[in-house]
Amino acid sequence: MLSYVIRRLLQMGLVLLGVTILLFIIMKLAPGDPARIMAGMRGTPEVIEAIRHKLGLDRPLHVQYWRFLTELLTGKLESMTFHMPVKDLILQRLPATVELGFAGFLLAIIISIPAGIISALRRNSLIDYSVTTFALVGISTPVFWTALILMIFISVQLDLLPVCGRGETLWGWSILTLDGLKHLIIPAVALSSVLMAMNTRLTRASMLEVLRQDYITTARSKGLKEWVVILRHAFRNALLPVVTNAGMQFSEVLFAGAVLTETTTAWPGVGRLMFEAIARRDQTVVFGLTFLMAFGFVLFYLIVDILYAYIDPRITYD
Amino acid sequence: MVETILSLILPGLGHLLRGEARAGWPFILAALVHLGIFLVALLRGKLAWVTGPGEYWFSSTVLYVILFLIWAGAPLDLRRRSRRRREREEYGRGYWEIVRGRFIRDKKGLTGATILLVVLYLALFAPFFSPYDPLRMDLKNFLSPPSRAHPFGTDNFGRDILSRVIYGSRVALGVGAAATIFNMILGGFLGLIAGYYRAASDAVIMRVLEIINSIPFLILALLVMSVFGSGIPQLIIVLGIFGIQPARIIRSEVLSVREEDYVMAGKALGGSDLRIILKHILPNSIASLMVVATMQIGVNIIVIAGLSFLGFGVKPPTPSWGAMLEQAFEYMRVAWWMAVFPGLAIVLTVFGFNILGDSLRDVLDPRLK
Numbered sequence A: 001m002l003s004y005v006i007r008r009l010l011q012m013g014l015v016l017l018g019v020t021i022l023l024f025i026i027m028k029l030a031p032g033d034p035a036r037i038m039a040g041m042r043g044t045p046e047v048i049e050a051i052r053h054k055l056g057l058d059r060p061l062h063v064q065y066w067r068f069l070t071e072l073l074t075g076k077l078e079s080m081t082f083h084m085p086v087k088d089l090i091l092q093r094l095p096a097t098v099e100l101g102f103a104g105f106l107l108a109i110i111i112s113i114p115a116g117i118i119s120a121l122r123r124n125s126l127i128d129y130s131v132t133t134f135a136l137v138g139i140s141t142p143v144f145w146t147a148l149i150l151m152i153f154i155s156v157q158l159d160l161l162p163v164c165g166r167g168e169t170l171w172g173w174s175i176l177t178l179d180g181l182k183h184l185i186i187p188a189v190a191l192s193s194v195l196m197a198m199n200t201r202l203t204r205a206s207m208l209e210v211l212r213q214d215y216i217t218t219a220r221s222k223g224l225k226e227w228v229v230i231l232r233h234a235f236r237n238a239l240l241p242v243v244t245n246a247g248m249q250f251s252e253v254l255f256a257g258a259v260l261t262e263t264t265t266a267w268p269g270v271g272r273l274m275f276e277a278i279a280r281r282d283q284t285v286v287f288g289l290t291f292l293m294a295f296g297f298v299l300f301y302l303i304v305d306i307l308y309a310y311i312d313p314r315i316t317y318d
Numbered sequence B: 001m002v003e004t005i006l007s008l009i010l011p012g013l014g015h016l017l018r019g020e021a022r023a024g025w026p027f028i029l030a031a032l033v034h035l036g037i038f039l040v041a042l043l044r045g046k047l048a049w050v051t052g053p054g055e056y057w058f059s060s061t062v063l064y065v066i067l068f069l070i071w072a073g074a075p076l077d078l079r080r081r082s083r084r085r086r087e088r089e090e091y092g093r094g095y096w097e098i099v100r101g102r103f104i105r106d107k108k109g110l111t112g113a114t115i116l117l118v119v120l121y122l123a124l125f126a127p128f129f130s131p132y133d134p135l136r137m138d139l140k141n142f143l144s145p146p147s148r149a150h151p152f153g154t155d156n157f158g159r160d161i162l163s164r165v166i167y168g169s170r171v172a173l174g175v176g177a178a179a180t181i182f183n184m185i186l187g188g189f190l191g192l193i194a195g196y197y198r199a200a201s202d203a204v205i206m207r208v209l210e211i212i213n214s215i216p217f218l219i220l221a222l223l224v225m226s227v228f229g230s231g232i233p234q235l236i237i238v239l240g241i242f243g244i245q246p247a248r249i250i251r252s253e254v255l256s257v258r259e260e261d262y263v264m265a266g267k268a269l270g271g272s273d274l275r276i277i278l279k280h281i282l283p284n285s286i287a288s289l290m291v292v293a294t295m296q297i298g299v300n301i302i303v304i305a306g307l308s309f310l311g312f313g314v315k316p317p318t319p320s321w322g323a324m325l326e327q328a329f330e331y332m333r334v335a336w337w338m339a340v341f342p343g344l345a346i347v348l349t350v351f352g353f354n355i356l357g358d359s360l361r362d363v364l365d366p367r368l369k
Helices: A002-029 A034-042 A046-054 A059-073 A086-121 A126-139 A141-159 A177-213 A214-221 A226-265 A272-281 A283-311 B002-007 B015-017 B021-043 B054-091 B095-107 B107-124 B161-197 B199-213 B217-228 B231-242 B246-257 B261-268 B273-310 B319-328 B336-364
Strands: none
Touching: A002 A059, A002 A283, A002 B199, A002 B217, A002 B273, A034 A046, A046 B002, A059 A283, A059 B261, A086 A126, A086 A177, A086 A226, A086 A272, A086 A283, A086 B261, A126 A177, A126 B161, A126 B336, A141 A177, A141 A226, A141 B319, A141 B336, A177 A226, A214 A226, A226 A272, A226 B273, A272 A283, A272 B217, B002 B015, B002 B054, B015 B021, B015 B054, B021 B054, B095 B107, B095 B336, B107 B161, B107 B336, B161 B199, B161 B231, B161 B246, B161 B273, B161 B336, B199 B246, B217 B231, B217 B273, B231 B273, B246 B273, B261 B273, B273 B319, B273 B336, B319 B336
């Protein structure tokens, strides 16, 4: 197990190294001079040249890359327009995103798993048709539109919830205050909609597959109660493919979704920071954030793989 | 002979005469639908053959070509049928015939296909269907709610939203399909190489895919678009290059196909790699390629909308659903209709692709027979 984890960690490092190279290539191919952007309106040629020297832009490419890499990894990367290190900027915004992500994730799980199970058990019934249709519509709906529609009809027209922003926070968490919780509802529902739909489909398909197996028939013929058969025999085995696919698709949907939802609902997290940085052409912040997302993705993936062994004792890594 | 003449008067009549009503109805229906579009265009004075504005010209040409195909297709189909009746007894049914039979009975697939046909026709014949010019501003009439004159209301410049939604389907389908063709060619090529040759090429391609995959598709596209500028050509190229995740699926398909006996036999007969790939691997992977492509168009349409919404996709004033939503966002407090209709158009179109893809997967997979 340990050697597997170590091997995976090495692989993870390699992928992340590739990500930094990809980002560096994009950064170098980009038109426009970062020194000029940093200098702003008052930039005389001397000032630009000085910034250029300070950033090391007059050095050979491999030196520049090395500098980019070390700064990225040690958190010394300086934002081009916010006048503070990228690390601090991200740390300042991260809790809001973590909160939103968890809320969306939990909401998706709580609704999708029971929906998927019920839909599989009542196959071809009215419930099944409505759940599958709903899930199909869900994966076809862009999250930012869901957020926009909820904002328009629930906040603006009916005036039930605040329109945007994060509201009051307690110790940096808005879920602890009533006002903050009200602000959280719309972004969390919007973010979770696609996850929910995807996971419902996965759970249903996986349950249908498992329910066909012989051991389910055996369990039933032993006279076990139906819920024991469903939960202990069927669901536990059905969980495995759900976790794999979910691990991969969730982080993709979660990160991309966070940028769109946070931008729409003015939620002050890293997703919105990403949009702001892109709009301000602040390359270092954008690349730092992208790297963070890639890091989050591979980490998520590793955790899923390790979780595997706990969910399914049949799997051993060596 | 009589049948041929009849089918030249109205395609499908010949089929009816021969008692093949089920094959004839689609021809009659298609001919009537297209004649209807022709009449609408004629009455509204928007039919243009060579002269006239570019968009009218495009739609008119497409309409004439389709009408010609229907008229030419009916007698040809009649001929094919009389020939095949004899062959059927000798050969039985082929794979695609079986697939077609199954697809016709699949309600989900038919629903998806119908939705997509409607959207496709709106896109092709946008100038005939849209009540106004999508770019014409009417500043006296801005932000007016849905009414008889403007069923979907007007936007902040007084442009008719219904017309803009209809024209928006051109961007969504056009850019979505173009990007997907790129994806399939590039991804298909990489997947084939990786799956067929294995070894070093496989390792390299898979690592590159892993790197690209570790950054969410939308974020990567956003990043590149923000750096290199936005616009439709850039959109197609960026989505085309970075949406190559189909390569994974194609690779695994190739991996399973290359172990089949017929590939072995092809190799034993001295077939070159190119021949084996083109003659054996590709035709046997085509089913999963179709499913992947259908699903990918849906993904691409959503990403295009997302990018345009953030301001890095299709640039205004070109009517695109995502950019329309960006404007709707600004006028959220006063004009709900600006947000509702373009969004519904996205949902409906992507839903169509998703259920069609779902159904194709069921229909094409012989293992589930």
